[in-house]
Amino acid sequence: MSLREEILDVSKELLLKHGFSKISMRKIAKKANVTATSIYLHFKNKDDLLLALVEESIANLNRVLRNTLDEAASPIEQLESLTDAYVGYAMENPQEYEIIYMVRPEEMPKYPREKFQQVREIYELLAGIIQRGKDRNLFDVEDPLVSAYTLWAQIHGVVSVILGKRLDTRVPIERFLDLATDHIIQGFIVQKTPA
C-alpha cells in the first residue's frame, strides 16, 4: 500500500474515532509511522487531505443510494426508498456523513469541479425519477432538476439537525424522522383538488 493510501486510511480512522476537531497532521503522521512533513509530499495541505476523504465518503454514500434503487418501482416508492436510504445511511454512519457535509475546506468553491461529478450524477438520477413522476401526474413540480436539489436540501436539514445535536431532547428522533420524511415527500405529491 502506498503511503498516500496509508495516510488516507489512518486519517479516516482517526476521524471516525475521535471526530473532526481532534485530528492533526502530526497525529495522522504518527499513526502512519512517518513525519508530518511527509504528508505534504502527497497532499497539498490539510484541506486537500480532507477533501480527498470527502470524495471517498461521497462515493460510499452514492454507492448505497444506487444500490437501493429499484428500477421497477413507482416514482413515489423510489423517492421514499431513496429518502429512507439516505437518512438511514446518515444515522448509521454519522461521522462519515459529517465528513461529507460538516467539513468545510476553505477553498471548496474553487476546487476542481470534475471531482464532484459523482454528486451531479446522483442529482440527475433523482431528477429523472421526479421527471417520470411528473409525467405520470404523480408529482407537482415545475422543474425536476431544481426540485431534486430542494428535496436533498430538505433531507439534509433534517439529518444535520440530529447530527448537530440540535434536536430538542423532548422529541424522539424516530418520530421526528418519520414525520419529517412524510412532510418532505408530501410536498412533492400532487394536490388533488376536490371536484
Add this chain to the structure above:
Amino acid sequence: MSLREEILDVSKELLLKHGFSKISMRKIAKKANVTATSIYLHFKNKDDLLLALVEESIANLNRVLRNTLDEAASPIEQLESLTDAYVGYAMENPQEYEIIYMVRPEEMPKYPREKFQQVREIYELLAGIIQRGKDRNLFDVEDPLVSAYTLWAQIHGVVSVILGKRLDTRVPIERFLDLATDHIIQGFIVQKTPA
C-alpha cells in the same frame, strides 16, 4: 462599556468580517487592547465566548421572526411569511446565521438549557400556528410540536446548503429558494382527496 461587552463586540466584528475559522483569542484581545488572558476573566474558554455570541444572534433572529408575525393572518399565510422571513434573514445576514448554526462548541449538549429557552419559545409559537391550522383542517399534521421542528429543519437545510456554497452553480439561488419554500409549505397542507 464593560470589558465583557467590549470582547463580545469585537469578537462579533471579527467573526462577521473574517469568518469563523480566522478568529483567535489573541486577535480578539488585540482588537480590544487587552491581553488574551484577560478574556478568560470573563469567559470560561473560547467555546464559552462563542456560545455567548450564538445566544446574541439567536435573540436577533427571534426578534425578526416575532416582528413579522401578523396575528390576524391565516395560519397558511403566517407559515409562509415566517418561512420567508427566516430565509430572508439568513440570506441577508449569512455570517450571523452561521454563528448560530455552524459554530459547534464541543460541550453544547451539556450547556445550561435555560439559555435555549428562547429557541423553545419560537418553536411553541410555530407549533401554535400549526395547531390552529390543523384545527381548521388546513394542515395535515399529526403532532404540531414535532412538525414545527421538522419544518424548521427543512428550512435550515435549504438555507445551509446555500450558505455552505454547496448548491450547484447551474441552479439560480432565487429559483431554488422559491421552489424549496413551495415544497416545504406544500408538505404541510392537507391533501384534498377527490370525491
Add this chain to the structure above:
DNA sequence: ACTGTGAACTTAACGGTGTTAACCTAAGGT
C-alpha cells in the same frame, strides 16, 4: 490612617497546531 481583600489585568510559559526550507538517502536511467 493602615491594612486587607479582591478584581482586573499582565508576563511567561506549556504543549500543541499547520506549514516551509533545507537536507539526506536510495533507486534507476544514461
Add this chain to the structure above:
DNA sequence: ACCTTAGGTTAACACCGTTAAGTTCACAGT
C-alpha cells in the same frame, strides 16, 4: 560513474488555546 528524482527527515517559524504566577489598584473594615 553521474544525475535525477521520489520519498523521507530535522529544525524551525509563526501561530494557537490555556494556565500559573505575579502585578496593580480601588475600596471596605478597623
